[in-house]
Amino acid sequence: MTARVERVVTSGTFELDGGSWEVDNNVWLVGDDNEVLVIDAGHEAGPILEAIGERTVTAIVCTHAHNDHVNAAAQVAEATGAPILVHPDEAPLWQMTYPDRAPDGALANGQVITVAGTDLTVLHTPGHAPGACCLHAPELGALFSGDTLFQGGPGATGRSYSDFPTIVESIREKLLTLPSETVVHTGHGDDTTIAAEAPHVQEWLDRGH
Numbered sequence: 001m002t003a004r005v006e007r008v009v010t011s012g013t014f015e016l017d018g019g020s021w022e023v024d025n026n027v028w029l030v031g032d033d034n035e036v037l038v039i040d041a042g043h044e045a046g047p048i049l050e051a052i053g054e055r056t057v058t059a060i061v062c063t064h065a066h067n068d069h070v071n072a073a074a075q076v077a078e079a080t081g082a083p084i085l086v087h088p089d090e091a092p093l094w095q096m097t098y099p100d101r102a103p104d105g106a107l108a109n110g111q112v113i114t115v116a117g118t119d120l121t122v123l124h125t126p127g128h129a130p131g132a133c134c135l136h137a138p139e140l141g142a143l144f145s146g147d148t149l150f151q152g153g154p155g156a157t158g159r160s161y162s163d164f165p166t167i168v169e170s171i172r173e174k175l176l177t178l179p180s181e182t183v184v185h186t187g188h189g190d191d192t193t194i195a196a197e198a199p200h201v202q203e204w205l206d207r208g209h
Contacts, residue, residue: 003030003118005142005185008051012043014068016096017159025068028144028185030137031055032116038076039135039144040187042068045075057082058115061107063146063187064129065090067097074101085113087124087131093161107133120144123174127167128155136178143184143194149175151184151192153204168204176201 006029014023025042035056040063041048057080062070065086073084083104086094094103109124113135120135125148132155135144147155149171157164175184180195 003032003116003137003140005030005140006051007185008047010043010047010072012068012071014066016066023068023188026185026187026189027051030115030118030120030140030144031058035116037061037113037115037120038082039063040069040146041073041076042070043072045072045079048072048076049079052076052080056080059105059113060084061113061133061135062086062090062094062103063134063144063148064132065093065097066129066147069146069187070094070097074098077104087133089126089131090129091131093129093131107131109133125167125170125174127157127163127165127170129161132170134175136182138179141179141182143175143178143182145175145184145186147187149184149192149197150186150188151190151196153197153200155187168201171197172201 008027011024014021028039030037038060085105085107086103087107107122111122113120120137123134125134128147154167176198182194184192
């Protein structure tokens, strides 16, 4: 059975630099009827665990460690026994949410994670956060972009640990080189495609922040 993509939307607050914002997050599940990979367990463990059902969770991958993408990760891990994987450069952000719990494993650029016979390649795409990563699943024609790339442009870079020139470079070098028909499953909001976002690179550079 080929892996499929499922979306769970959870709601809560994103908190950083003393601010708090109400946000809806996309939690992505990739797998089949037997096993599943969870990408960005944010806000509420209940709906995520309900979507997982009886399936084995191979890992919980955090595209980055902003609280709204990780604050249900420990509870999901505890309930499923799955390891939490985070890029080491996310340590300062991770510790804001989990000062007393380290991730179970590290993400690295080029690493391949396999679930239900489908390979997902980790792409380190800093900018929105230092250890931000995307996951590319060529067989599914899919990219899980976290908060690096959205419909209409790059993720926000106006807060701590973020940098606009870095995120644009990450997108140009790591994402826009993917097949143009690749569907981009984002951390918030609607899907887009590489083809839809590619023409906007110069526009982003001209616009700056």
